[in-house]
Amino acid sequence: MTAMRKVIILGATSRIALEIQRLLVRRGRELLLVARSPERLADLQADLLVRGAHQVLTYSADLASIQQHAAIFEFARHTLPDFDTVLLAFGSMHDQKDSETSVDILLKELHVNFVSATAILTLFAADLERRRTGCLAAITSVAGDRGRRSNYVYGSSKGALSLFLQGLRSRLHPAGVRVITIKPGPVQTPMTDHLANSARFADPEQVARDIVRALEQRSPDVLYTPKIWRYIMAAIQQIPETIFKRLSF
Amino acid sequence: MSGQSAATLCKQPAAPPPTERILSWGRYPKTAHHRVHKPAWNDQVPDILRDAAPGSLLPYGLGRSYGDSCLNDGRDLIDCRRLNRILGFDESTGMLRCESGVSLSDLIDVFLPKGWFLPVTPGTRFVTVGGAIANDVHGKNHHCAGTFGAHVRQIGLHRSNDGLVICNSEDNLDMLRATIGGIGLTGVIAWADIQLKRVAGPWIEAESIPFQSLGTFLDLSRESNDHFEYTVGWLDCFAGRHPRGIFFRGNHSADRGKEFHPKRGPKLPFALPAWMLNHYSVTAFNTAYYKIHAARKHAAVVPYDSFFYPLDSIRQWNLLYGKQGFLQYQCVIPETKIEAVEELLDRVARSGMGSFLGVLKQFGSAPPVGMLSFPRPGLTIALDFAMRGQRTLKLMQSLDEVVQQSGGALYPAKDARMSSPLFEASFPRWRGFVPCIDPKMSSSFWRRVTEAQ
Numbered sequence: 177m178t179a180m181r182k183v184i185i186l187g188a189t190s191r192i193a194l195e196i197q198r199l200l201v202r203r204g205r206e207l208l209l210v211a212r213s214p215e216r217l218a219d220l221q222a223d224l225l226v227r228g229a230h231q232v233l234t235y236s237a238d239l240a241s242i243q244q245h246a247a248i249f250e251f252a253r254h255t256l257p258d259f260d261t262v263l264l265a266f267g268s269m270h271d272q273k274d275s276e277t278s279v280d281i282l283l284k285e286l287h288v289n290f291v292s293a294t295a296i297l298t299l300f301a302a303d304l305e306r307r308r309t310g311c312l313a314a315i316t317s318v319a320g321d322r323g324r325r326s327n328y329v330y331g332s333s334k335g336a337l338s339l340f341l342q343g344l345r346s347r348l349h350p351a352g353v354r355v356i357t358i359k360p361g362p363v364q365t366p367m368t369d370h371l372a373n374s375a376r377f378a379d380p381e382q383v384a385r386d387i388v389r390a391l392e393q394r395s396p397d398v399l400y401t402p403k404i405w406r407y408i409m410a411a412i413q414q415i416p417e418t419i420f421k422r423l424s425f
Numbered sequence: 426m427s428g429q430s431a432a433t434l435c436k437q438p439a440a441p442p443p444t445e446r447i448l449s450w451g452r453y454p455k456t457a458h459h460r461v462h463k464p465a466w467n468d469q470v471p472d473i474l475r476d477a478a479p480g481s482l483l484p485y486g487l488g489r490s491y492g493d494s495c496l497n498d499g500r501d502l503i504d505c506r507r508l509n510r511i512l513g514f515d516e517s518t519g520m521l522r523c524e525s526g527v528s529l530s531d532l533i534d535v536f537l538p539k540g541w542f543l544p545v546t547p548g549t550r551f552v553t554v555g556g557a558i559a560n561d562v563h564g565k566n567h568h569c570a571g572t573f574g575a576h577v578r579q580i581g582l583h584r585s586n587d588g589l590v591i592c593n594s595e596d597n598l599d600m601l602r603a604t605i606g607g608i609g610l611t612g613v614i615a616w617a618d619i620q621l622k623r624v625a626g627p628w629i630e631a632e633s634i635p636f637q638s639l640g641t642f643l644d645l646s647r648e649s650n651d652h653f654e655y656t657v658g659w660l661d662c663f664a665g666r667h668p669r670g671i672f673f674r675g676n677h678s679a680d681r682g683k684e685f686h687p688k689r690g691p692k693l694p695f696a697l698p699a700w701m702l703n704h705y706s707v708t709a710f711n712t713a714y715y716k717i718h719a720a721r722k723h724a725a726v727v728p729y730d731s732f733f734y735p736l737d738s739i740r741q742w743n744l745l746y747g748k749q750g751f752l753q754y755q756c757v758i759p760e761t762k763i764e765a766v767e768e769l770l771d772r773v774a775r776s777g778m779g780s781f782l783g784v785l786k787q788f789g790s791a792p793p794v795g796m797l798s799f800p801r802p803g804l805t806i807a808l809d810f811a812m813r814g815q816r817t818l819k820l821m822q823s824l825d826e827v828v829q830q831s832g833g834a835l836y837p838a839k840d841a842r843m844s845s846p847l848f849e850a851s852f853p854r855w856r857g858f859v860p861c862i863d864p865k866m867s868s869s870f871w872r873r874v875t876e877a878q
Binding site: 189191213215216219220222223226227228366369375 | 446463465466467468507510511512513514535
């Protein structure tokens with residue numbers, strides 16, 4: 177396994193990705209940022225360059241559109257051929273109630289969080305496997321550890337992604353490619369602003385620090401951030417289903 | 426513009442109930458906001474402005490205003506802290522463009538290692554660029570550098586009816602002068618161009634000199650202003666008419682080099698019980714502070730952060746004042762009315778409600794840049810008072826009389842209770858400012874000081 181030097185960030189305009197990028201730039205890493213809005217990418221690029229980045233490449237594409245994945249991958253192979261780290265940071269969270277009444281919204285959520293995510297990871301995984309190097313990391317969620325009444329659509333899409341990463345990790349292990357499953361607890365981001373008590377959620381900067389540390393070290397395979405969520409989720413998973421189905425959270 | 430009726434506000438689409446408690450630094454008054462918008466990108470701001478009811482919004486930064494000028498009780502705030510990108514920097518000229526939610530702290534971390542520093546910095550680094558402009562903040566170098574706004578070359582301003590308005594000395598100069606010191610009422614600052622200042626490094630050659638009267642303070646200040654970039658006085662306000670204090674002055678050090686390792690200070694975890702801050706504990710603190718500084722070495726090379734931001738080393742120091750919070754009283758008094766400052770200090774001393782850290786500074790004579798800029802030639806004094814209800818408010822009213830009679834002014838960024846007449850007297854140009862207010866903007870402060878009209 178080689179050290180992290182050249183990092184591709186899928187979903188670069190997400191709040192957590194933004195904090196991660198600033199930390200990576202401070203450590204002298206080169207970046208390729210992928211996100212939908214060219215204007216936002218330009219602002220991000222300017223920000224990171226002033227903050228001391230050596231190289232920040234950008235590519236504007238809709239990651240939810242699988243047709244565009246091949247072009248993203250080709251761009252990455254040509255502009256940053258020896259990339260060693262890919263971080264998947266995009267996701268969507270609709271109001272759970274909406275996806276209970278609208279199959280369209282349900283499918284959209286599953287598509288963004290699971291289908292598109294696994295599709296693009298598969299492209300990059302093959303390249304790293306062939307080169308027998310590097311690291312794939314994806315932000316899923318603690319919500320994927322157990323289906324809850326209030327959040328099971330988002331939860332199942334992220335849970336499925338976690339399961340996919342688990343298998344991918346085992347597949348890539350012989351090639352020396354590392355796969356990190358990142359499970360943040362609730363974080364203060366635009367995705368969670370509409371939730372009650374969002375002011376008490378974790379600070380995205382702290383979560384980003386945990387993620388960068390995990391990227392730089394050899395362990396863990398599964399990162400819970402903030403760390404307390406490892407224990408909270410361990411406890412929640414112990415609750416018998418007969419009791420759990422009566423809980424409304 | 427200010428008298429927005431409750432009925433108009435109710436027409437807004439249903440929003441989540443107020444879950445987030447946003448208070449100002451003084452934690453007084455206690456407010457409840459209807460909704461807090463948190464745009465992550467400048468392209469989201471126009472929609473927020475368009476969908477809002479008239480007079481319902483106010484931009485919010487790091488909440489370091491002490492009173493209610495950053496609050497909008499019962500209405501909405503636009504939390505700008507996620508608009509924190511640096512959009513460009515010219516290494517040869519030091520011209521910076523950044524979004525309004527970037528903190529001064531962040532700018533120091535990025536630019537001081539490159540040899541650039543803020544042209545003007547207030548006593549805390551935890552304010553946003555937007556807040557520094559909106560309050561046209563001043564610092565220890567006011568006598569030679571003027572206010573923060575004097576170094577703002579251009580502003581991109583989101584307005585609810587004209588989109589993004591570019592304001593500089595050629596275009597929309599009035600809007601520029603209204604936005605600098607305009608306490609957030611003219612729109613949402615998208616970005617600003619600020620001229621940074623070249624410095625030799627992060628160290629300050631500082632001197633501290635004890636003084637025993639206002640006259641000595643002024644003499645020290647006058648003799649220092651030509652040779653020292655930074656001057657300020659600390660005051661023990663329990664001493665009354667002839668206060669003692671410490672005069673600090675300093676320059677950037679050219680000899681000490683650039684290496685520097687910042688330290689992170691302790692944090693006050695919760696509001697202290699009110700009884701801990703009383704006449705005896707504050708007197709003891711002030712005496713100790715005076716004696717330590719009076720006895721200490723006269724001159725020393727110190728890190729910039731302990732020189733500019735001594736209070737930042739205790740995060741959330743505002744919780745010292747307990748649950749009821751505190752009020753800061755900052756006024757400016759013409760230098761010819763030095764006896765008015767003595768009268769103020771006398772009234773404070775007699776009340777027995779004095780504070781830690783009284784701050785004294787002689788402002789320079791640069792003309793104000795903003796229509797509502799507070800700094801003007803004279804002596805400014807800032808005092809903290811724990812909020813103890815009517816007793817505290819009465820004391821401050823009696824201080825108001827002195828300020829108004831002397832032709833002085835109060836600082837909106839520090840205020841939670843000044844009367845409309847005192848506001849009018851402090852800012853005689855305020856009516857000229859009114860046409861520049863964005864129709865979607867209002868604040869608790871603005872309604873309070875103008876509603877009586």
